[in-house]
Amino acid sequence: MADLWQNAMDHAVAAARRAGQVVREALLDDRKVMTKSSSVDLVTQTDQKVEQLIIQSVKEKFPTHRFIGEESVAAGEPCILTDDPTWIVDPIDGTTNFVHAFPFVAVSIGFSVNKQMEFGVVFSCLEDKMFTARRGSGAFCNGEPLQVSGQKDIQRSIIATEFGSNRDPEVVDKMFSSLRNVLCIPVHGMRGAGTAAINMCLVASGCVEAYYEIGMHVWDLAASSLIVSEAGGVLMDVEGKDARASADGGDARRGAKSVRCACVFRRSGRSDVPTDRRSQQQNHR
Ligand SMILES: O=P(O)(O)OC(CO)CO
Ligand SMILES: [Mg+2]
Ligand SMILES: [Mg+2]
Secondary structure (H helix, E strand, O other), rough: OOOOHHHHHHHHHHHHHHHHHHHHHHHHOOOOEEEEOOOOOOHHHHHHHHHHHHHHHHHHHOOEEEEEEEHHOOOOOOOOOOOOOOOEEEEOHHHHHHHHHOOOOOEEEEOOOOEEEEEEEEOOOOEEEEEEOOOOOOEEOOOOOOOOOOOHHHHHEEEEEEOOOOOOHHHHHHHHHHHHHHOOOOOOEEEEEHHHHHHHHHHOOOOOOOEEOOOEHHHHHHHHHHHHHOOOOOOOOOOOEHHHHHHHHHHHHHHOOOOOOOEEEOOOOOOOOOOOHOOOOOOOO
């Protein structure tokens, strides 16, 4: 049977690639930096331009679809997930990296129907890596299947995390306390790419065993949550409960802008996506 959303997914991949080109070109120019929730929560005109490019191109092709976009929400648009087909867009995940030309910057496009992620596209545009996942069909990077790490011993693991944009000393103390607890397990190492979407794609790729962060937003996670789960990983909140509902819009459904959950990934109990289903996935290279 034809895949109902294949056209939309192809459009998302093309839109992410075009957006990535805009981001790369913008790196050659001066980047005017503005701030949002704090002096270290950065945004640029390129974030806004790329989001509009993606949304306009989708509207032309799928006029009835809805959107949740990071910069649209920052400009006052509602952040509410319904059952309607909805594109969840983070035009630049890793704006701070972009501002500093630190080489991990992603365009993230997730697509939800009936509050369930149908596909996710994360384009790591400076690495030229196109991560894709279609629900039930596996996760891929440049067309190659992804598989989370099989490591079961946390002492032989690398854990990714980020520091967020809250510099309140009490918040930073809590963050450092968690960081210390994890580091001293001990683990092999801790890393952070500076973008939630790429950190999650690193989990999906099996390069790091887990990633946690407090206070991510739905647009940071929507696309990459499916990439992780289709690569055999799981997404949990701080109590170990399934956090996919938050990652794919649980908080958006309630109108909140922030997911406010921690996400930890590891290999799921379920068997990996069968290779016959993987082979149905198109090569998006
Ligand atoms: O660069 P952005 O989109 O603000 O996202 C940050 C977290 O909010 C990095 O993941
Ligand atoms: Mg982001
Ligand atoms: Mg962003």
